[in-house]
Amino acid sequence: GQNIDQPTEMTATEGAIVQINCTYQTSGFNGLFWYQQHAGEAPTFLSYNVLDGLEEKGRFSSFLSRSKGYSYLLLKELQMKDSASYLCAVRGNAGNNRKLIWGLGTSLAVNP
Amino acid sequence: GAVVSQHPSWVICKSGTSVKIECRSLDFQATTMFWYRQFPKQSLMLMATSNEGSKATYEQGVEKDKFLINHASLTLSTLTVTSAHPEDSSFYICSAPPSRTASNEQFFGPGTRLTVL
Numbered sequence: 129g130q131n132i133d134q135p136t137e138m139t140a141t142e143g144a145i146v147q148i149n150c151t152y153q154t155s156g157f158n159g160l161f162w163y164q165q166h167a168g169e170a171p172t173f174l175s176y177n178v179l180d181g182l183e184e185k186g187r188f189s190s191f192l193s194r195s196k197g198y199s200y201l202l203l204k205e206l207q208m209k210d211s212a213s214y215l216c217a218v219r220g221n222a223g224n225n226r227k228l229i230w231g232l233g234t235s236l237a238v239n240p
Numbered sequence: 241g242a243v244v245s246q247h248p249s250w251v252i253c254k255s256g257t258s259v260k261i262e263c264r265s266l267d268f269q270a271t272t273m274f275w276y277r278q279f280p281k282q283s284l285m286l287m288a289t290s291n292e293g294s295k296a297t298y299e300q301g302v303e304k305d306k307f308l309i310n311h312a313s314l315t316l317s318t319l320t321v322t323s324a325h326p327e328d329s330s331f332y333i334c335s336a337p338p339s340r341t342a343s344n345e346q347f348f349g350p351g352t353r354l355t356v357l
Contacts, residue, residue: 173347232282235281
């Protein structure tokens with residue numbers, strides 16, 4: 129079957145660094161996405177990885193290892209507004225079907 | 241970035257009535273749109289893939305006769321929840337991947353919160 133695992137909850141301190149891990153087992157791989165979702169709002173796109181390595185975008189970075197079926201999202205200089213749910217999603221198949229397989233999300237609480 | 245709108249943003253209805261939710265891509269064409277449902281403190285659950293000009297593809301366990309999807313044009317998909325019941329109360333979100341984005345990133349609408357009394 130297809131499966132995406134990520135921790136349910138994490139807590140960190142304002143100004144610190146936090147790493148949210150995601151492991152996946154899917155039939156095929158055609159890209160991994162990270163989304164941020166605040167309570168009561170729709171998800172917003174954070175990052176996309178399709179090749180191995182690190183993608184950096186401001187305070188957020190995302191890493192991918194396809195051989196290990198592993199990704200992480202790194203958040204630096206944490207701010208209170210970073211308290212949200214972080215969703216890992218994998219596009220399993222290429223072609224016109226762009227359906228994503230979603231993890232259950234990691235709820236991050238940033239404390240002062 | 242691409243913009244997806246949803247209407248209404250929230251709706252309250254009586255049990256047994258039908259509710260229509262619209263999803264529009266405002267500045268791009270979308271041959272495919274996705275409809276999700278999200279219960280409190282849970283992740284997104286894909287309900288169906290809406291295809292312009294053809295029938296929607298429903299995920300296992302989703303009743304196609306209860307959740308009617310119509311992809312009327314390249315910028316509009318509608319989800320109708322028929323004979324709504326309290327257990328249908330949820331946050332419904334649509335998304336669309338612009339065809340010209342290399343990553344095929346999905347842009348989400350703001351969501352519709354449905355409450356069935």
